[in-house]
Amino acid sequence: MDDVFVERLVARKMGPKEMGIKALIALAAVVLIFVSGTLGAFLMPLVAAVALVGGWYLWVLTNMEYEYSLSNGDLTVDAIYGQRRRKNRLEVNLRERLELMAPLSPRYQSELSRACVRVLDVASAPNADNRWFLLLRGENGLTRVIFEPDQRMVDAIRRCAPSKVQTEW
Known part of the structure; x- marks a missing residue:
């Protein structure tokens, strides 16, 4: 049997939730800088630096990708x-x-409506074009995974489990 290795990186698109988190981070940093002005000449630069570095670090962490x-x-x-x-x-x-x-x-609506213990959405956005789903058996029940594979990954998964992959839209 051939060795198969396929990899795909998908960047998560910013939605309202991510924008709100970034706005709160910026607001918290600005408030901390203004509050640090009342702390005195020694603590003000220290608190302002911590607010800026911490805000930048949290801001960067809100950028997410799925591999x-x-x-x-x-x-x-x-x-x-x-x-x-x-x-x-x-x-x-x-x-x-x-x-x-x-x-x-919509063709697979009956399979999508099956009760799942866990739903994992690792697609770039809830309305992305090329989204697929996996139904996985587990000890506690079914898990539904929503993701965005490319054609190479679909073909590789079809080689792993040919009878389980449906390709018709």
């Missing part, structure tokens, strides 16, 4: 915050646990 890696039937999804911190969101062997993979379209 999908498929290696010999094992799918790994990581969230990357500010191009610095990585958090594993999903690690699954598709040959053992994949029940269905299909495009997110």
Whole structure:
């Protein structure tokens, strides 16, 4: 059997929630700088510097990307915050646990309406064009993963579990 490795990086688009978080970070930094003016000549520059550096650090962390890696039937999804911190969101062997993979379209509404214990949305935006879903069997029930694979990844997953991948929109 051939070794398969496919990787895709998807940048999360900013929505209202992310914009609100960034606005709160900026507002908190500005308030801290103004409040530091009442602390005296020694503490004011220190608090202002901490507010600016902390605000910048939090601002950068709100930029998020998702990395999908498929290696010999094992799918790994990581969230990357500010191009610095990585958090594993999903690690699954598709040959053992994949029940269905299909495009997110009205044609598969009955499969999408199935009760799931966990729903993991790792797509760039809720209304992105090329979204697919995975239904994964788990110990506690089904998990639904919504993601944006490219054609190479779809083909590689089809090679891992050919009867489980539906490609018709």
